[in-house]
Amino acid sequence: MQSLVEDSTPLAIVRDLFRSYDRPYWVAGGWAVDLFARRVRRPHSDVDIAILYRDVDYLADTFSDPRPVLANPATGERREWTPDEQLKPGPYGFVIPDDSHPCPITIMLTASDGDEWVYHRGTGNVRRPHSLMTLTTERGLPFVGPEVALLYKSPMLRSKDWQDFDDIHEMLDDERRGWLIDNLAARRPDHPWLPRLRRVVERGRNNRVTGPAASSFLQPAQTNGHWPTSTGDGTAEVPPAASNADDAGQEAAAMQARGDQILARFDTNVAHAFRVPFAWSNEVWLAEEVVVRVGKLRRNALSREVNLARHLPAGVGYPAVLGYGLIDGHEWMASARLPGGNLHEAWPGLESAVRKDALADLWSRLQVLHTTDIALARSAGCTSTRYYDLDATRAHTDLAELVERGALEVTIGDRLAELLSEAFQAMSLVPLALNHTDASPGNAVLTPIGQAIPIDLESACIGPTDLDLENLFRYLHFMADEATANHLAMLAADLLNRPGAEARMCGYAILRDLWALRRWFRQTRNTTDLTTCAPLQRLHSHATSTSWLHAIF
Structure with missing residues (x-):
């Protein structure tokens, strides 16, 4: 999937722009994190490129028309640059003028000493050999290693820096994680990322696995109650943590062996099958004509x-x-592979008109899904979903437990309870239908002819006919794609104009954030500090009428 990230429009522009730049350079910042994670995880306002300070004259020779302008990222100030001006690594960078390149590109100067990168903050003691900090894509696009990308982000701790850390800190290998811990601790011993990095070391595993927090004033009891393990559909929500690195490695090898055995049944060249990294509930292999999924x-x-x-x-x-x-006790299924690729992976590089067309096709197919015979869907087991607990009593119980445990103020909890009551009443105003319940570009394949076909229906569930709209709007909000969200509102105007639509959408959003909060508490996090808990923040915004939902109505 890394090639899909590399093929996105911003990075394609970078590759073309630096084709004649015969000196070291690296994709940095959030895009470097995406390349490491092999997926586009969030929207980006620009592309950061790192070059060596000692090569600034070569930069001037290469980019003479138009000449990059100097920019101060902290203030937004921009001014002309003349090559004879004396500069130093940080805080200034160069910006390729936006009118010549549609994607904003910021070129940062990095210090070096021989073959070592030197962190520009501090006394020059934080170093990393270029050979260790440099990663490359399959087609040779260089990017900074995740440990360096996170170190750059560690002083700022903006919401996007937290997201980048959350998404990859458990994916680092032992050496990269150890280097990051050592250099964070040397500069700021109380840095909030350190406890979580050290917990990963203590667990002795390199892959992202989740389990109950070891200690937390909000940790639920393990013997009863709704919070510990139920997803609402009778399955455990997260895989059990491996007890040590050997166990994790053995399980990873065992899972690969399972995938190989299944692929072999379909006369598939196992060596050419691609194992999708960091899939959540299933391990996934993509072969030329077959997709294999094995339940974790x-x-x-x-x-x-x-x-x-x-x-x-x-x-x-x-x-x-x-x-x-x-x-080995794990479910597996194989299906025909659709032509094309994951719509979410392609999304950032698509033109606005193409996004709208893809979203329209996806929504039209979801509407067809909604016409599935309800009795047959129930007979298949589609009676509940992990994402939305449509049982009013359980939903209110979950909310009351949050207030009782101190995660939500009483006034916020009371308001959310009122909104849930209004939502459940409004749900009776629309007919039931089979819903995907996790519909988004991330669960759709974009074919070469522009079809956007929904996949991954393991959580499909009977629910109100407009339920799938909530996650589609949520996705478009998080991708900062207002134009496509407005287009979806137009496509779904019939549903959004029905009585109680706003109350239902708000209720769906609260239910999904309650699910996300349950998952958040199960992960190994410092749950005594709730300031970084995005689901809690979203619940607050729903209660105070400041959430993303209000842009829809």
């Missing part, structure tokens, strides 16, 4: 998806199921 948990919902597939209307475009079974 010994109890999963793939059987529900397999049973449902036979009842879906043809207009959904869902791929043919080729096989299903159990291997």
Whole structure:
């Protein structure tokens, strides 16, 4: 999937722009994190490129028309640059004028000493050999290693810096994580990232796994209650943590062996199959004509998806199921691979008109999904979903527990309870339908002819007919794509103009954020500090009528 990130318009521009720059350079910042994570995780306002300070004269020779301008990222100040001006690494960078390149590109000067990169803050003691800090994509695009990208971000701690840290800090190998810990601790021993990095070391594992927090004033009891392990559909929500690095490595090898065995059943060249990194509930392999998914948990919902597939209307475009079974107690399923790639991976590089067309096609297919026979969907097991607890009693109980445990103020909890009551009343005003419940470009394939086909229906559930709109609008908000959100509002005007639509959407959003909060508490985090808990922040915004939802109505 890294090639999909590399093919996005901003990085394609960088590759073309630096084709004649015969000196070291690196993609840095948030895009470097995306390349490491092999997916575009969030919107970006620009592309950061790092070059060596000692090569500034070569930069002037290479980019003479138009000449880059000097910019101070802290103040936004820009001014002309003449090559004979004396500069030093940080705080200034160069900006390629926006009218010559549609994607803003910021070129940062980095210090070096021989073959070592030198951090420009401090006394020059923080160093990293170029050979260790440099990673490259399959096609040779260089980018800074995640440990260096996070060190650059560590002093600022903006929301996007927290997101970048959250997304990759458990993916670092031991050497990179150790280097980051040592250099963060030397500069700021109380840095909030250090406890979480050290917990990963203590767990002795390199892959992202989640489990109950070891100690937390909000940790629920393990023996009863709704919070510990239930997702609402009878399955455990997160995989059990491996006890040590050896266990994690053995399980990773065992899972790969399972995938290889299943792929071999379909006469697939196992060596050419691509294992999707960092998939959540399932491990996924993409072969030329087959997609194989293996449940990470010994109890999963793939059987529900397999049973449902036979009842879906043809207009959904869902791929043919080729096989299903159990291997070592894990569910697996194989389906025909659709031509194209993941719509979310392609999204940042798509023109606005193409995004709107893709979203329109996805929504039209979801509307066809909504016409699935309800009785047949129920017989397939589509009676609940982890993302939205549509049982009013349980939802109110969850909310009351949050208030009781001190995670929410009483006034905020009372307001959320009122909003949930209004939402459940309004749900009776629209008919029921089969919903995807996790509909977004991330769960859709964009084909070469512009189709956007929904996939991954393991959480499909009977619910109000407008339920799928909530996550689509949520996705577009987080991608800062107001134009496509407005287009979706136009496409779904019939549903959004029905009585109680605003109350329902608010209720759906609260329910999904309650699910996200349950998941957040299960992950290994410093849960005594709730200031970085995005689901809690969103619940506050719903209660105070300041959330992203209000732009829709």
